[in-house]
Amino acid sequence: xxxxxxxxxxxxxxxxxxxxxxxxxxxxxxxxxxxxxxxxxxxxxxxxxxxxxxxxxxxxxxxxxxxxxxxxxxxxxxxxxxxxxxxxxxxxxxxxxxxxxxxxxxxxxxxxxxxxxxxxxxxxxxxxxxxxxxxxxxxxxxxxxxxxxxxxxxxxxxxxxxxxxxxxxxxxxxxxxxxxxxxxxxxxxxxxxxxxxxxxxxxxxxxxxxxxxxxxxxxxxxxxxxxxxxxxxxxxxxxxxxxxxxxxxxxxxxxxxxxxxxxxxxxxxxxxxxxxxxxxxxxxxxxxxxxxxxxxxxxxxxxxxxxxxxxxxxxxxxxxxxxxxxxxxxxxx
Amino acid sequence: xxxxxxxxxxxxxxxxxxxxxxxxxxxxxxxxxxxxxxxxxxxxxxxxxxxxxxxxxxxxxxxxxxxxxxxxxxxxxxxxxxxxxxxxxxxxxxxxxxxxxxxxxxxxxxxxxxxxxxxxxxxxxxxxxxxxxxxxxxxxxxxxxxxxxxxxxxxxxxxxxxxxxxxxxxxxxxxxxxxxxxxxxxxxxxxxxxxxxxxxxxxxxxxxxxxxxxxxxxxxxxxxxxxxxxxxxxxxxxxxxxxxxxxxxxxxxxxxxxxxxxxxxxxxxxxxxxxxxxxxxxxxxxxxxxxxxxxxxxxxxxxxxxxxxxxxxxxxxxxxxxxxxxxxxxx
Numbered sequence: 001x002x003x004x005x006x007x008x009x010x011x012x013x014x015x016x017x018x019x020x021x022x023x024x025x026x027x028x029x030x031x032x033x034x035x036x037x038x039x040x041x042x043x044x045x046x047x048x049x050x051x052x053x054x055x056x057x058x059x060x061x062x063x064x065x066x067x068x069x070x071x072x073x074x075x076x077x078x079x080x081x082x083x084x085x086x087x088x089x090x091x092x093x094x095x096x097x098x099x100x101x102x103x104x105x106x107x108x109x110x111x112x113x114x115x116x117x118x119x120x121x122x123x124x125x126x127x128x129x130x131x132x133x134x135x136x137x138x139x140x141x142x143x144x145x146x147x148x149x150x151x152x153x154x155x156x157x158x159x160x161x162x163x164x165x166x167x168x169x170x171x172x173x174x175x176x177x178x179x180x181x182x183x184x185x186x187x188x189x190x191x192x193x194x195x196x197x198x199x200x201x202x203x204x205x206x207x208x209x210x211x212x213x214x215x216x217x218x219x220x221x222x223x224x225x226x227x228x229x230x231x232x233x234x235x236x237x238x239x240x241x242x243x244x245x246x247x248x249x250x251x252x253x254x255x256x257x258x259x260x261x262x263x264x265x266x267x268x269x270x271x272x273x274x275x276x277x278x279x280x281x282x283x284x285x286x287x288x289x290x291x292x293x294x295x296x297x298x299x300x301x302x303x304x305x306x307x308x309x310x311x312x313x314x315x316x317x318x319x320x321x322x323x324x325x326x327x328x329x330x331x332x333x
Numbered sequence: 334x335x336x337x338x339x340x341x342x343x344x345x346x347x348x349x350x351x352x353x354x355x356x357x358x359x360x361x362x363x364x365x366x367x368x369x370x371x372x373x374x375x376x377x378x379x380x381x382x383x384x385x386x387x388x389x390x391x392x393x394x395x396x397x398x399x400x401x402x403x404x405x406x407x408x409x410x411x412x413x414x415x416x417x418x419x420x421x422x423x424x425x426x427x428x429x430x431x432x433x434x435x436x437x438x439x440x441x442x443x444x445x446x447x448x449x450x451x452x453x454x455x456x457x458x459x460x461x462x463x464x465x466x467x468x469x470x471x472x473x474x475x476x477x478x479x480x481x482x483x484x485x486x487x488x489x490x491x492x493x494x495x496x497x498x499x500x501x502x503x504x505x506x507x508x509x510x511x512x513x514x515x516x517x518x519x520x521x522x523x524x525x526x527x528x529x530x531x532x533x534x535x536x537x538x539x540x541x542x543x544x545x546x547x548x549x550x551x552x553x554x555x556x557x558x559x560x561x562x563x564x565x566x567x568x569x570x571x572x573x574x575x576x577x578x579x580x581x582x583x584x585x586x587x588x589x590x591x592x593x594x595x596x597x598x599x600x601x602x603x604x605x606x607x608x609x610x611x612x613x614x615x616x617x618x619x620x621x622x623x624x625x626x627x628x629x630x631x632x633x634x635x636x637x638x639x640x641x642x643x644x645x646x647x648x649x650x651x652x653x654x655x656x657x658x659x660x661x662x663x664x
Contacts, residue, residue: 165347171589172348172641173355176596177614177633181356181626184618185363205589258479265481266600270615284483288604293491293502301491305484313479 061325068325071318078311082131085124093117093125093278104299111299114290119300122283123307129279130261130308133195137260140199141206142253148203149210150237154218160211167204175201175263179272188275194267198260206252213248217241247326251319258315265308280304337655341645345638352634356627357407361400368396370621371420416631417624421616427628430613435632437505438609440526442598445533450587453541458576460542461549470542477539482597486532486604493528500528503606529605537594544586548579581652588644592637 062068090109091097096116104111110119152163179197183189217223218241226236242249267273268281269288287293287301368390377383391397395406410416416427460470477485494502506512506521552558552575561571602611610629617625649655 165344168344169348169351172592172634172637173352174592174596174633174637176593176599177630178355180599180614180618181359181630182363184621184623184626185360262479262481266483266597269481269483269600270603271619281481281483284481284487288487293487293495296491296495298491301484301487305481305488308484309476309480312481313476316475316479 058325062322065321065325067317068321071314071316071321074310074314075318078127078307078314079131081124082127085127089118089121089124091118091121093121101295101297110303111297113286113300114292114295114297119283119303122278123280123303126278126280126283126304127307127311129191129274129277130264130281130311133191133198133264133274133279134257134261136192136195137198137202137263138253138256140196141203141256141260142199142249144199145203145206145252146210146242146249149207150214150241152207153211153214154233154237154241156215163207164211167207170201171204176266176270179267180270183272191274191277191279194264194272194274195260198263198267202256202259202263206256209248209252210245213245214241217244247322251322251326254315254319254322258312258319261308262312265305280308341642345642349634349638353408353411353631356630356634357404360623360627361403368394411631416628419617419622419625421620421622421625427625430625431610431628431632434608434610434613437607438598438602438611441529441533441601441607441609442595445530446537446587446591446594449534449537450541450583453538454545454576454580454583456538457542457545458549458572458579460546461553462572467546471546474539474543477536478543480536482532482536483600483604485536486529486601489528489532490604501525505608525605525607529601529607533594533598533601537590540590541583544583545579548582549575552576552578577651581648584644584648584651588641591640591644595633595637595640 086093094117097118098108098112098116100112100114100116102108102112102116108118108120110123113119113122148163148167152160175197178201182197186193214237223236223240226240231240264273264279265281265284268279269284271285273279273281273285281304283304284301287297292298292300368387372383372387372390375386377386388397395403398406414428416431419425419427419430422430456466456470460467490502494500501521501524505525506518512518549572553571555575558571558575561574562568598609599611599615601607602609603615606612610633614626614629614633616622617629
């Protein structure tokens with residue numbers, strides 16, 4: 001963050017942030033931030049050091065983190081578009097409303113498809129399912145990964161061995177190939193199936209990381225104390241160990257969210273996606289099947305991928321920003 | 334050493350068993366009946382011939398046997414290298430089709446994976462210490478991470494092959510040219526190979542360089558690196574040590590990523606109509622050629638396992654700790 005932004009941001013400190021003590025002015029910067037390489041600004045009012053309660057600390061740094069703010073804003077715009085899109089779309093998305101192959105124009109912002117559908121309306125309609133599948137995939141992968149990671153890391157011993165072997169086998173089996181084999185037998189499936197399938201095949205890296213962290217955390221004194229006080233294992237894991245990884249879990253969920261959406265595009269592109277729905281990957285699939293490439297209908301297949309890239313890139317940028325917020329070592333302030 | 338390898342090989346055998354069992358179980362667990370689906374292709378009108386044909390095929394494919402017998406037969410056939418007969422290319426054997434397609438996939442993936450890994454590591458390590466490189470490689474790497482691969486491949490095929498016409502759009506070799514050691518044929522192979530190779534390479538390259546950059550930055554902050562610097566060691570030496578340490582987690586990462594890369598290859602080959610295994614499995618799925626589908630699935634799993642084994646050996650070679658502990662010296 002540049003000094004100008006800093007001043008502007010601190011000048012408009014809102015009510016929730018002011019809950020802590022008044023911001024100290026001109027305190028030595030190195031005391032709070034290890035990034036000694038940052039130029040130390042002189043002069044009162046230019047640099048302010050946060051000294052409020054821990055509760056507001058993350059929020060204080062969150063609203064001042066450009067990456068987080070930009071990434072989150074872009075993402076919120078797309079989520080809003082996904083929610084209200086179908087209501088404000090200029091044309092009914094699945095109907096053939098115009099002649100085919102129309103170039104983008106004011107009446108058809110992104111032209112029309114091979115079938116004469118309005119591509120812009122299709123795009124607005126497709127966002128919803130991509131988000132839904134991404135969320136389902138991330139939720140399932142997160143839950144399975146956390147459960148297996150916690151159990152393996154907490155219990156250790158033979159159970160850990162078994163779970164690690166299981167994780168390893170899941171990693172070894174290429175999920176896309178598996179889905180193709182399953183998809184050949186299933187005549188139809190839902191967005192829910194796709195989300196669950198993505199979750200069931202992408203949890204291993206979460207489980208590995210959570211297991212490793214649980215392993216180190218369980219040797220800490222506070223865990224011993226909890227154990228001495230007679231708390232039971234599951235309660236220690238959930239109430240004493242998990243909160244220590246809360247930031248990691250949030251970051252992992254965001255990454256899973258992005259990767260699930262990307263995986264879904266690949267599945268949908270191969271025609272393995274939900275039978276009924278319309279998603280960004282389905283648009284690519286149809287464009288490929290109906291020679292969108294050869295007919296140079298770029299407005300049919302370039303926008304869906306570009307939108308997806310923006311959606312995931314915004315998540316990644318927000319993720320880097322959040323990392324800086326949670327990890328004082330990375331803060332640039 | 335024997336213990337380490339025994340453990341690893343046990344793990345591979347277990348994974349192989351799991352893969353084969355899944356492959357065997359899918360047609361039997363899934364709703365719908367592959368034999369019925371196959372018989373209905375003959376579009377018979379009356380019930381009599383339908384049942385007769387159904388029973389014939391049921392017997393021919395061994396679906397009338399008790400379930401455990403079916404399982405043993407499956408393994409028995411597998412060990413005799415018999416993966417069945419393809420339906421879509423009847424009466425071609427599944428193994429023949431795989432043998433025709435596999436060279437294309439190997440020629441695509443082996444260079445793409447190794448080159449992107451080696452170059453990605455180098456560039457990532459450089460980016461960790463050069464601000465200018467960091468500011469270009471990192472955003473680009475993230476951008477490639479955020480792109481849906483199918484779209485990147487489509488866009489590349491559209492722009493470089495359709496608009497600019499630098500490369501042929503589809504297929505694996507030039508049409509109408511006889512196979513052989515002629516320049517025209519080999520040039521056809523290379524020019525068809527380049528675009529699919531490039532897209533796989535770019536996507537993996539971005540991932541490896543970001544990972545390496547982060548790992549090297551982490552290593553340069555560790556005690557041994559600080560100590561070396563405090564001793565006045567040239568920064569080249571410090572960086573080399575950091576690199577050698579950072580490359581180990583990257584290699585484990587490569588082993589973990591293999592399944593995804595090999596699976597993702599299906600998308601590549603479908604976009605470019607490249608006649609490798611990915612394209613073959615896609616055709617098998619759309620044509621409901623179940624024996625071909627299952628055959629390729631097993632072949633791909635064996636491929637992933639073999640590649641993992643190679644990575645394990647490389648890991649032993651470059652990690653002095655495992656190497657020493659295997660020679661009996663104290664680690």
